[in-house]
Amino acid sequence: MPKVRRATMTDVAREVGVTAKTVSRVVNDDGPVAPETRERILEAMGRLGFQPNLMARNMRVGARDSTVGLVIPDMGNPFFGTVAGGFESAVRARGLTLIVGSSEETAERERSLISTFLARRVTALLVVPSADSDHRHLRAERAAGLPLLFLDRPANGLTADSVVSSNREGARSGIAHLIAHGHRRIAFIGDLPGLYTRRERFQGYRDALADAGIGFDRSLVEIGHDHEAAAAAVARLLGGTSPVTAVFAANNFAATGVILGLARLGRRDVAVVGFDDLPLAEAVEPALTVVAQDPAAIGRAAAVLLLARLDGERSKARSVVVPTRLIVRGSGELRPRDPGAGSGPS
Amino acid sequence: MPKVRRATMTDVAREVGVTAKTVSRVVNDDGPVAPETRERILEAMGRLGFQPNLMARNMRVGARDSTVGLVIPDMGNPFFGTVAGGFESAVRARGLTLIVGSSEETAERERSLISTFLARRVTALLVVPSADSDHRHLRAERAAGLPLLFLDRPANGLTADSVVSSNREGARSGIAHLIAHGHRRIAFIGDLPGLYTRRERFQGYRDALADAGIGFDRSLVEIGHDHEAAAAAVARLLGGTSPVTAVFAANNFAATGVILGLARLGRRDVAVVGFDDLPLAEAVEPALTVVAQDPAAIGRAAAVLLLARLDGERSKARSVVVPTRLIVRGSGELRPRDPGAGSGPS
DNA sequence: TTGTAGGCGTTATCAT
DNA sequence: ATGATAACGCCTACAA
Numbered sequence: 001m002p003k004v005r006r007a008t009m010t011d012v013a014r015e016v017g018v019t020a021k022t023v024s025r026v027v028n029d030d031g032p033v034a035p036e037t038r039e040r041i042l043e044a045m046g047r048l049g050f051q052p053n054l055m056a057r058n059m060r061v062g063a064r065d066s067t068v069g070l071v072i073p074d075m076g077n078p079f080f081g082t083v084a085g086g087f088e089s090a091v092r093a094r095g096l097t098l099i100v101g102s103s104e105e106t107a108e109r110e111r112s113l114i115s116t117f118l119a120r121r122v123t124a125l126l127v128v129p130s131a132d133s134d135h136r137h138l139r140a141e142r143a144a145g146l147p148l149l150f151l152d153r154p155a156n157g158l159t160a161d162s163v164v165s166s167n168r169e170g171a172r173s174g175i176a177h178l179i180a181h182g183h184r185r186i187a188f189i190g191d192l193p194g195l196y197t198r199r200e201r202f203q204g205y206r207d208a209l210a211d212a213g214i215g216f217d218r219s220l221v222e223i224g225h226d227h228e229a230a231a232a233a234v235a236r237l238l239g240g241t242s243p244v245t246a247v248f249a250a251n252n253f254a255a256t257g258v259i260l261g262l263a264r265l266g267r268r269d270v271a272v273v274g275f276d277d278l279p280l281a282e283a284v285e286p287a288l289t290v291v292a293q294d295p296a297a298i299g300r301a302a303a304v305l306l307l308a309r310l311d312g313e314r315s316k317a318r319s320v321v322v323p324t325r326l327i328v329r330g331s332g333e334l335r336p337r338d339p340g341a342g343s344g345p346s
Numbered sequence: 347m348p349k350v351r352r353a354t355m356t357d358v359a360r361e362v363g364v365t366a367k368t369v370s371r372v373v374n375d376d377g378p379v380a381p382e383t384r385e386r387i388l389e390a391m392g393r394l395g396f397q398p399n400l401m402a403r404n405m406r407v408g409a410r411d412s413t414v415g416l417v418i419p420d421m422g423n424p425f426f427g428t429v430a431g432g433f434e435s436a437v438r439a440r441g442l443t444l445i446v447g448s449s450e451e452t453a454e455r456e457r458s459l460i461s462t463f464l465a466r467r468v469t470a471l472l473v474v475p476s477a478d479s480d481h482r483h484l485r486a487e488r489a490a491g492l493p494l495l496f497l498d499r500p501a502n503g504l505t506a507d508s509v510v511s512s513n514r515e516g517a518r519s520g521i522a523h524l525i526a527h528g529h530r531r532i533a534f535i536g537d538l539p540g541l542y543t544r545r546e547r548f549q550g551y552r553d554a555l556a557d558a559g560i561g562f563d564r565s566l567v568e569i570g571h572d573h574e575a576a577a578a579a580v581a582r583l584l585g586g587t588s589p590v591t592a593v594f595a596a597n598n599f600a601a602t603g604v605i606l607g608l609a610r611l612g613r614r615d616v617a618v619v620g621f622d623d624l625p626l627a628e629a630v631e632p633a634l635t636v637v638a639q640d641p642a643a644i645g646r647a648a649a650v651l652l653l654a655r656l657d658g659e660r661s662k663a664r665s666v667v668v669p670t671r672l673i674v675r676g677s678g679e680l681r682p683r684d685p686g687a688g689s690g691p692s
Numbered sequence: 693t694t695g696t697a698g699g700c701g702t703t704a705t706c707a708t
Numbered sequence: 709a710t711g712a713t714a715a716c717g718c719c720t721a722c723a724a
Contacts, residue, residue, distance in 0.1 A: 049486025140395025
């Protein structure tokens with residue numbers, strides 16, 4: 001490796017016959033510089049391919065630069081991408097740059113990424129916590145005044161600002177919708193237990209069942225974090241002696257998998273409500289009824305919270321809940337074929 | 347803002363009654379340290395919440411740390427997320443960390459992000475170029491030995507390693523598939539002109555038409571970068587006096603929009619082939635035939651290329667082409683209703 | 693208009 | 709086993 005040294009201000013200065021300080025003045029449009037000197041410095045900078053070393057600059061000032069670090073569990077999930085996009089466009093005007101890393105939904109990778117960001121002295125740290133992660137180690141950062149913000153899921157073991165969807169109430173309304181259309185055997189296909197969003201949405205499921213006086217049946221709950229797992233789950237749930245008549249898919253992967261599974265089975269009579277919207281929701285048959293989240297709004301809300309913190313707001317940790325919205329498209333309004341299948345009260 | 351100073355090695359050292367260098371030894375598992383001293387240092391580090399300052403370290407060593415910067419056009423597009431994921435899992439074993447920024451498909455944001463990454467002295471720079479971007483300014487970096495890698499689209503004005511899909515041949519095969527099923531009036535709905543992938547795929551379209559002796563009709567080409575634009579385009583293309591019988595959707599947004607548009611029109615008789623696969627491709631009616639890309643393979647190929655460069659490979663710029671694959675599912679095999687609609691040779 | 697001195701936090705080198 | 713010193717690239721404060 002040639003490991004060519006990169007040009008520094010001193011290199012540029014030597015080239016021109018001035019001091020590094022003068023080059024610094026040109027680079028930062030700081031103090032006065034003779035027009036002709038400036039010309040020659042600019043020329044030399046171009047020739048040597050000079051790029052200021054941000055690390056050295058930031059170290060000197062002790063100031064953080066204008067980069068915000070965001071940790072998400074999965075780059076391939078457009079939900080998180082959209083959250084990031086909503087945040088970024090809202091903070092761009094303030095000159096903040098967003099850099100994102102993926103934890104692959106593991107606590108260990110999450111910690112390692114957080115360390116990377118902290119070591120690089122980001123202006124603020126945004127985290128979508130993975131399951132089982134523990135954020136007590138961030139207390140010192142919080143105490144040091146680093147803005148800390150948790151998205152989609154709250155921090156574990158730490159009080160900090162957060163922005164989450166209306167998970168429990170959203171799920172409750174989705175299930176209530178199915179119940180209102182006559183269903184009593186309703187499956188819940190969601191993430192691995194241990195994940196905050198899954199717990200909340202599951203609570204919403206329980207809430208709705210309880211509200212309607214329907215007993216909880218553990219065998220109707222399946223895990224379907226990826227497409228194939230959800231597709232397999234729906235096949236199982238429809239295969240037994242007392243099959244479900246409706247399915248609640250508690251995240252976008254589960255919903256996609258459920259739709260794929262039903263398509264493979266050729267079943268169009270099973271009611272489905274998904275949590276989180278899908279681009280093709282309108283185009284599948286029957287069109288998918290969903291409890292839509294608003295990922296861009298989550299990103300924007302995070303931006304508002306963060307900018308306030310950067311502007312010096314010192315209030316205690318705030319928790320913003322972004323509402324969800326039931327979008328009725330057809331799949332959630334199917335009625336059970338055999339209304340008497342499940343016998344229960346009321 | 348309290349702007350509390352962060353604990354440094356010197357702080358830890360003072361606390362324990364040693365020198366910064368000794369703390370450094372403990373932190374880096376470098377030279378010998380008395381077990382008892384090490385204990386006390388570790389304790390103090392924990393108590394003070396010490397985190398090494400990567401900027402200072404990197405500056406000192408002149409070495410880049412183990413972070414790779416990646417610029418993508420759009421966080422919300424799972425294609426890029428999957429590319430990033432494929433890359434990351436392939437380089438993780440080498441201890442590299444990936445940080446990603448979004449250019450929002452603008453040359454200016456792309457440049458700004460590249461600057462951020464360069465200023466932070468990333469180990470390598472990966473870029474998915476946005477339309478109209480110019481990479482000549484990276485010549486100095488390349489000369490300085492910084493590994494530079496372009497994904498999905500090649501660099502502009504710079505010779506550098508790149509990994510792209512088999513765009514032209516893939517598109518040609520998709521169009522040929524439609525032609526083989528009797529279509530002669532085939533629409534092309536793709537990105538904005540000026541984008542490399544659109545140009546290549548469009549060439550594939552022209553190739554296939556030429557191969558079949560079908561004349562090119564400019565009016566069958568529409569822009570559909572987002573869902574609604576593509577949905578509107580397909581409505582137009584089906585509405586005229588001589589409507590198309592088949593549509594080639596040249597990217598995943600266009601494909602999604604075309605499917606939405608056809609669903610809204612209630613049309614299931616229009617043949618469609620998409621470029622890039624969709625999670626629900628199998629579930630729509632008719633199931634979507636696609637020319638599938640392999641984004642994870644693109645990421646992995648990039649990783650292989652990069653690791654070789656980091657290992658000192660000095661060969662000239664390499665260009666890897668990742669093959670595409672036609673996946674037949676139904677929509678591409680529909681035959682035109684009126685085979686004689688378009689009159690032409692052969 | 694330009695230069696000098698000093699220090700940010702870390703580590704390499706050479707002592708002790 | 710530990711320390712002293714210098715240096716990385718830049719900027720603030722203060723001269724000249």
